[in-house]
Amino acid sequence: MFLSLQPVRDTREKQVQLWKELIIDYCRTQKLFVIGLEEDFPLFSNPVIERSLTHEAREAFLSALVSEAGRAEWLDKGHKKCLILWHRIQDWADIILGFVKDNGLEDSVITVEEMRSGIECRGTELHGIDRTILMRALRLLEQKGKLAIFKGTSADDEGVKFSM
Template identity: 80%
Template structure:
């Protein structure tokens, strides 16, 4: 490898940092380090302040700029692979899926930002195989690293197929931990005009209450909503439906809700709190261009006064 390259081993410890580390002696990497290296290149748009020195006595000297760490973590959060656990962005919860998915995420990230990727085996052996799709990834090292994170409660490892018993069990475990965290956050900082919690002892079945927004024809109404979490939550969206009848172009007689974040725009970075706030916004500002009930959408567009009177009548009849 030439001196212009600056290999950096990426570490995600769950503490809100991406740290360069590595012992270079073939031992398992501690605290969740991944067997890949990111290094600066002329095409880089990130301004990585990486430093590299040839190995001395079997050790590597590496550094990674604060800006690069922030950009990498921001990418994780935007992809739904991580979420901040505190307002100061000092503690980060990493959401794991399949090993190969994670490896490819790193690969795509560095490619998109003008960087390149190498495996630990490449660094140790000096063999350049960057043309391959992470073919040299050391699965054993990665699994040992992930197991350490799992033991510390910072990650959950499970297989991608729900038909697999072990994979399904791990999915359920991860979903349960995530749901419990969301419940705790809701109790600590509940969204305006909303409340939610489990029905009995079933953490995967919640009931929510939404107060009709004061600047809408639903004002004064109390609307009940059911929430069902799938076993692979948060990688799949919850099923949310109204139990209380209401007159709305995006909510049908079965209580189904036409809301993009509950369908194709769902992200694991979203929470039930954000979903409830989005539903409140939908009550204030319906979307007649993507209706679930075309007749009500037509009334909303052509006779707003009639729409509001009807919605107000339904609110008084069913939600008060």
């Protein structure tokens, strides 16, 4: 039942809800941010029983996540890659603020890359965060006056000055 789309509406709605939760939880625990519809994704197949989700089912479950505001979005017009937001952008912004406070970085400058892979972020949810998600959360905080983003000569040396 779990690997094929259910024809009965009530059953399918429950199935879709379960899949949405499973995808979000799996991506959170595995720190995955992008699912390729055409790529091999562990949740979508079971080699032991030699079964996997159809393309239609994969797209249906990911589209259901996309339709739920702030949980996922297609990265391309052809719906081949899906950005999974196991935290909404506002929640990522709150995580960043917590990180800044916990590490005493108020009124400090840090590079965007340090926020993703620096020593301070190890063991936090920010470690390895998708750059697109991080930049969107930082821009949200910038709009709220919590920080300023400074352009560098390359994406690797973009800086952030917190003012909290």
